[in-house]
Amino acid sequence: MTSPLRLSTVILPIHRWHDGGRARWQRAEELGFHAAYTYDHLAWRSFRDGPWFGAVPTLTAAAAATSRLRLGTLVTSPNFRHPVTLAKELISLDDISGGRITLGIGAGGNGFDATTLLKRDEEPWTPRERADRFAEFVALLDQLLREPAGTTYEGTFYSATDARNVPGCAQGERLPFAVAATGPRGLKLAARYGQAWVTTGDPKLYEAGTPEQSFEALRGQMAKLGKACADAGRDVAELDKVLLTGFTPDFNPATRAGRRPIDSFDAFVDFAGRHAELGFTEIVVHWPIAGSDFAADEKVFERIVTEGPAQI
Numbered sequence: 670m671t672s673p674l675r676l677s678t679v680i681l682p683i684h685r686w687h688d689g690g691r692a693r694w695q696r697a698e699e700l701g702f703h704a705a706y707t708y709d710h711l712a713w714r715s716f717r718d719g720p721w722f723g724a725v726p727t728l729t730a731a732a733a734a735t736s737r738l739r740l741g742t743l744v745t746s747p748n749f750r751h752p753v754t755l756a757k758e759l760i761s762l763d764d765i766s767g768g769r770i771t772l773g774i775g776a777g778g779n780g781f782d783a784t785t786l787l788k789r790d791e792e793p794w795t796p797r798e799r800a801d802r803f804a805e806f807v808a809l810l811d812q813l814l815r816e817p818a819g820t821t822y823e824g825t826f827y828s829a830t831d832a833r834n835v836p837g838c839a840q841g842e843r844l845p846f847a848v849a850a851t852g853p854r855g856l857k858l859a860a861r862y863g864q865a866w867v868t869t870g871d872p873k874l875y876e877a878g879t880p881e882q883s884f885e886a887l888r889g890q891m892a893k894l895g896k897a898c899a900d901a902g903r904d905v906a907e908l909d910k911v912l913l914t915g916f917t918p919d920f921n922p923a924t925r926a927g928r929r930p931i932d933s934f935d936a937f938v939d940f941a942g943r944h945a946e947l948g949f950t951e952i953v954v955h956w957p958i959a960g961s962d963f964a965a966d967e968k969v970f971e972r973i974v975t976e977g978p979a980q981i
Contacts, residue, residue, distance in 0.1 A: 684720070698735045
């Protein structure tokens with residue numbers, strides 16, 4: 670019996686569009702991935718000193734180059750985005766793609782995005798302020814996309830005066846939100862606004878933890894999501910549960926060289942099957958990048974997506 674588990678990919682925006690960029694998005698569609706996402710950053714980790722292109726233009730080009738593949742960010746954050754301008758870009762993307770956009774959205778981290786727009790003597794946001802901003806960001810963005818005829822809002826961090834987004838989303842009332850969260854406040858937002866929930870696992874386990882510890886941590890996160898949904902009067906089954914791989918100890922190349930789930934077809938089928946039993950409905954793998962933590966055999970990668978779902 671075929672599993673309902675969907676496989677998706679993340680294509681980092683590091684390739685010039687006419688030199689491998691477009692080909693990867695088109696190949697993702699040919700292989701049968703459910704969705705292809707990209708990261709919405711100004712720069713990111715070890716890729717900071719190399720090419721890194723904008724998420725929205727990349728997704729716009731991908732929308733024009735594909736016809737069936739779902740597309741989205743994984744994830745967008747308030748670090749350098751404003752709900753009013755983001756909403757305008759999203760309805761445009763949704764229109765160009767024919768209603769294939771999912772907005773992955775999270776509170777953001779302490780990387781380059783968090784400091785690039787700051788003045789030299791300005792301190793980065795504290796974790797509390799980041800959470801406060803995220804809550805207001807999601808609420809306003811939801812309102813902007815649901816009320817295309819005009820939104821007026823005044824909050825602590827964001828405001829809008831008769832902001833218009835006519836004709837609204839191509840996907841009905843609003844395009845889907847995939848909310849990345851592990852803490853209580855974020856999970857509450859996922860339960861209230863999300864059509865999907867996203868996790869990368871417990872980051873504290875990546876370097877020193879075990880796959881077994883990671884699995885139990887994910888089980889705990891799943892239980893907390895269920896409680897948040899119950900508190901919100903919502904059935905947790907309504908939400909897709911998305912695991913973005915690459916950040917749990919199973920995938921650490923320093924400690925799992927040659928034994929990562931992405932290194933062999935059978936290992937991935939086992940990994941995906943166990944996590945599907947945990948409740949995940951979508952697993953996202955990174956498109957292979959040679960010389961990075963996401964390096965992988967492309968033949969194995971392609972076999973995973975073309976043959977894996979039938980074996981999970």
